[in-house]
């Protein structure tokens with residue numbers, strides 16, 4: 001059992017660029033080295049399925065395996081260093097008022113919906129389709145094959161003593177957030193999960209907010 005490492009941020013939202021991502025929508029945005037990005041779970045227990053890429057080489061991307069191995073912990077929280085497949089440090093989680101984020105469960109797909117919830121769920125929109133939508137909007141050489149391992153911010157997927165994954169009751173709540181500092185130029189791709197079959201979001205997907213502080217190095221704490 002991991003202790004939750006709750007940490008609030010001194011940064012003020014009115015100084016940031018703000019974007020709202022509706023449930024079921026993708027969001028793609030470049031975060032430059034030194035910038036801070038905050039993802040806010042506006043109504044609680046919403047999953048922000050997220051991938052990160054080296055902005056200068058999309059084949060170098062977030063790696064759940066390397067991140068877990070290097071920090072010797074299955075869960076992500078304040079202090080976690082997100083590593084890429086090439087061993088580069090993409091971002092560091094610098095604040096977290098939720099306390100635990102999953103990177104084992106993967107993103108929902110029409111295929112996994114059928115296996116988990118029934119064959120008749122095949123037509124339902126899933127995160128992997130939102131990821132494809134996002135990269136189609138972005139272009140710049142990103143393709144379907146670039147959709148690899150991801151983070152599920154705000155999702156609680158504990159591993160049981162016998163090694164199984166469980167989708168547990170959420171540990172997030174309305175207004176909780178996670179904040180990351182870009183350690184290099186990165187491209188962030190979010191799918192605000194449209195899942196209607198999983199009780200972890202009370203069968204009710206809700207909006208996320210993304211805040212980006214453009215010049216955090218020039219603003220003193222609390223400003």
Ligand SMILES: [Zn+2]
Pocket residue numbers: 047049107108109126127193194195
């Ligand atoms: Zn999903």
